[in-house]
Amino acid sequence: xxxxxxxxxxxxxxxxxxxxxxxxxxxxxxxxxxxxxxxxxxxxxxxxxxxxxxxxxxxxxxxxxxxxxxxxxxxxxxxxxxxxxxxxxxxxxxxxxxxxxxxxxxxxxxxxxxxxxxxxxxxxxxxxxxxxxxxxxxxxxxxxxxxxxxxxxxxxxxxxxxxxxxxxxxxxxxxxxxxxxxxxxxxxxxxxxxxxxxxxxxxxxxxxxxxxxxxxxxxxxxxxxxxxxxxxxxxxxxxxxxxxxxxxxxxxxxxxxxxxxxxxxxxxxxxxxxxxxxxxxxxxxxxxxxxxxxxxxxxxxxxxxxxxxxxxxxxxxxxxxxxxxxxxxxxxxx
Amino acid sequence: xxxxxxxxxxxxxxxxxxxxxxxxxxxxxxxxxxxxxxxxxxxxxxxxxxxxxxxxxxxxxxxxxxxxxxxxxxxxxxxxxxxxxxxxxxxxxxxxxxxxxxxxxxxxxxxxxxxxxxxxxxxxxxxxxxxxxxxxxxxxxxxxxxxxxxxxxxxxxxxxxxxxxxxxxxxxxxxxxxxxxxxxxxxxxxxxxxxxxxxxxxxxxxxxxxxxxxxxxxxxxxxxxxxxxxxxxxxxxxxxxxxxxxxxxxxxxxxxxxxxxxxxxxxxxxxxxxxxxxxxxxxxxxxxxxxxxxxxxxxxxxxxxxxxxxxxxxxxxxxxxxxxxxxxxxxxxxxxxxxxxxxxxx
Numbered sequence: 001x002x003x004x005x006x007x008x009x010x011x012x013x014x015x016x017x018x019x020x021x022x023x024x025x026x027x028x029x030x031x032x033x034x035x036x037x038x039x040x041x042x043x044x045x046x047x048x049x050x051x052x053x054x055x056x057x058x059x060x061x062x063x064x065x066x067x068x069x070x071x072x073x074x075x076x077x078x079x080x081x082x083x084x085x086x087x088x089x090x091x092x093x094x095x096x097x098x099x100x101x102x103x104x105x106x107x108x109x110x111x112x113x114x115x116x117x118x119x120x121x122x123x124x125x126x127x128x129x130x131x132x133x134x135x136x137x138x139x140x141x142x143x144x145x146x147x148x149x150x151x152x153x154x155x156x157x158x159x160x161x162x163x164x165x166x167x168x169x170x171x172x173x174x175x176x177x178x179x180x181x182x183x184x185x186x187x188x189x190x191x192x193x194x195x196x197x198x199x200x201x202x203x204x205x206x207x208x209x210x211x212x213x214x215x216x217x218x219x220x221x222x223x224x225x226x227x228x229x230x231x232x233x234x235x236x237x238x239x240x241x242x243x244x245x246x247x248x249x250x251x252x253x254x255x256x257x258x259x260x261x262x263x264x265x266x267x268x269x270x271x272x273x274x275x276x277x278x279x280x281x282x283x284x285x286x287x288x289x290x291x292x293x294x295x296x297x298x299x300x301x302x303x304x305x306x307x308x309x310x311x312x313x314x315x316x317x318x319x320x321x322x323x324x325x326x327x328x329x330x331x332x333x334x
Numbered sequence: 335x336x337x338x339x340x341x342x343x344x345x346x347x348x349x350x351x352x353x354x355x356x357x358x359x360x361x362x363x364x365x366x367x368x369x370x371x372x373x374x375x376x377x378x379x380x381x382x383x384x385x386x387x388x389x390x391x392x393x394x395x396x397x398x399x400x401x402x403x404x405x406x407x408x409x410x411x412x413x414x415x416x417x418x419x420x421x422x423x424x425x426x427x428x429x430x431x432x433x434x435x436x437x438x439x440x441x442x443x444x445x446x447x448x449x450x451x452x453x454x455x456x457x458x459x460x461x462x463x464x465x466x467x468x469x470x471x472x473x474x475x476x477x478x479x480x481x482x483x484x485x486x487x488x489x490x491x492x493x494x495x496x497x498x499x500x501x502x503x504x505x506x507x508x509x510x511x512x513x514x515x516x517x518x519x520x521x522x523x524x525x526x527x528x529x530x531x532x533x534x535x536x537x538x539x540x541x542x543x544x545x546x547x548x549x550x551x552x553x554x555x556x557x558x559x560x561x562x563x564x565x566x567x568x569x570x571x572x573x574x575x576x577x578x579x580x581x582x583x584x585x586x587x588x589x590x591x592x593x594x595x596x597x598x599x600x601x602x603x604x605x606x607x608x609x610x611x612x613x614x615x616x617x618x619x620x621x622x623x624x625x626x627x628x629x630x631x632x633x634x635x636x637x638x639x640x641x642x643x644x645x646x647x648x649x650x651x652x653x654x655x656x657x658x659x660x661x662x663x664x665x666x667x668x669x670x671x672x673x674x675x676x677x678x679x680x
């Protein structure tokens with residue numbers, strides 16, 4: 001039985017991986033100037049003459065696409081870990097306000113021009129996210145498994161978003177781009193420095209998240225059974241919350257709060273694999289998240305060219321609608 | 335008469351009206367240019383005052399204040415109507431997504447419809463359609479899903495975030511300016527003048543009159559479906575009528591002040607705490623409290639930056655009143671959630 005499931009996650013995972021590579025190549029080709037495969041090959045091997053091609057592939061498109069994949073993977077994993085930790089498929093970083101907390105901290109730093117090192121910023125974002133998330137979790141008490149946690153999160157997020165709007169409206173940099181960056185999330189104009197800013201967190205937290213499968217499977221048995229197995233449930237949950245917040249905070253610090261990837265991806269994974277085993281689910285979630293965000297960003301920068309829209313809007317519209325349908329269907333059934 | 339004035343709700347009415355008027359006077363006096371009380375009196379007596387001061391008061395501050403009072407009243411009434419129909423203290427136009435529906439419809443109309451249809455006086459009609467569609471959708475979905483309480487708010491919140499993203503989408507493709515974005519995303523009274531008063535006025539007049547008249551109908555509904563139909567009330571029709579009315583009230587307000595949130599939450603809650611469930615008392619009280627909150631929030635939004643002169647700040651701040659109402663309303667929502675949901679473990 002277990003073997004069958006492993007095969008299944010390989011069946012699902014391999015095409016997903018190939019799909020990501022395909023879209024990645026596509027994302028290097030599309031845009032202005034548009035490149036055919038041969039030219040792209042020449043540019044990638046540094047044989048092509050035109051400087052503009054080199055810049056648009058190496059300096060603009062590649063870091064952005066890599067960023068999209070990394071951010072997608074991290075957000076999806078953050079969602080999966082959190083949902084399994086609290087056994088509630090509504091508990092995702094953005095719905096329990098981790099995202100809004102991080103976003104608020106970043107908006108504060110940016111608008112007031114605080115002298116904080118680029119490398120330190122994600123740590124502050126993480127602190128903000130943990131405070132906001134901890135507050136929501138703390139006030140949810142026994143309503144954890146239910147929908148009301150989403151409403152608590154909404155209230156806290158609404159409060160923080162109002163503060164973000166005030167900060168941006170007050171600040172000197174009175175620009176819409178900034179407003180949407182911290183409310184919707186965007187990947188536009190991300191370059192190698194952002195990728196390198198993300199990289200250490202990716203290297204540390206993604207393996208941690210993937211490695212948490214065992215703990216998540218134990219938690220799935222229920223708190224009492226988990227204690228029976230010798231696990232310290234509270235410590236475990238706090239650790240998992242920190243992993244999830246760590247994955248989210250650095251993405252928010254670099255791309256803003258991109259919504260619904262962390263909510264919808266774990267659901268899709270469970271539907272694809274038809275299993276709740278996190279050991280099989282987590283890698284698929286990671287791939288799926290990378291695929292979704294990369295594709296979404298490609299669409300948002302090519303469809304309405306030359307206007308470029310924040311990818312967070314697309315993920316919210318599509319992810320939100322999908323999720324609403326899921327929620328509705330399930331509640332009608334029960 | 336003496337007896338009447340001693341009754342609890344009348345005392346509250348008087349206190350609230352005086353507070354609203356006090357905010358009004360404060361709005362006229364303070365701002366980027368301060369105006370002395372004697373100058374203000376001169377203007378209202380019709381005497382000669384400095385033309386710039388008269389311009390500021392009559393053309394900028396007065397219409398803005400009137401809009402704040404009207405829009406606050408309308409949203410407060412819409413909120414109390416929704417809460418009475420659903421018997422659910424979490425329900426409010428912005429939480430169940432009606433506000434976002436109105437905004438999206440208005441923006442769509444501006445973008446797609448031919449320009450003669452979208453003069454600002456027709457805009458509320460489009461907003462109304464959007465608000466009605468979302469109202470019906472949310473009620474349909476949550477009714478079918480059962481477990482009204484939390485569910486309707488949950489569905490509303492999700493719908494609201496989807497519609498908001500769609501609104502941002504359109505605003506960004508149209509490359510709108512900051513002021514218009516703040517108006518449609520969070521609600522603002524910046525730059526509202528007499529034209530806007532004329533747009534909101536008929537909606538306010540008709541909506542508030544009908545709303546107050548329907549208070550006894552709402553009381554009938556509160557008896558429960560069987561009792562209400564025994565009284566000769568057609569339950570479904572009444573409910574639809576009231577839902578429609580709340581959508582119209584929301585749409586009228588939103589077309590002028592944008593997606594101001596949480597206003598319809600605090601007013602009804604406080605009103606019911608003061609005078610109980612009787613709609614004939616709680617409706618007017620909710621109207622007054624909400625008008626006070628919005629005009630007060632706008633006063634704060636206008637004067638916060640003047641009171642806090644931090645050098646790195648923008649010189650021409652466009653602080654949106656909607657942000658202030660969200661700062662007040664979100665913690666209040668948290669409190670209501672705690673009281674009605676978390677404690678009961680729903």
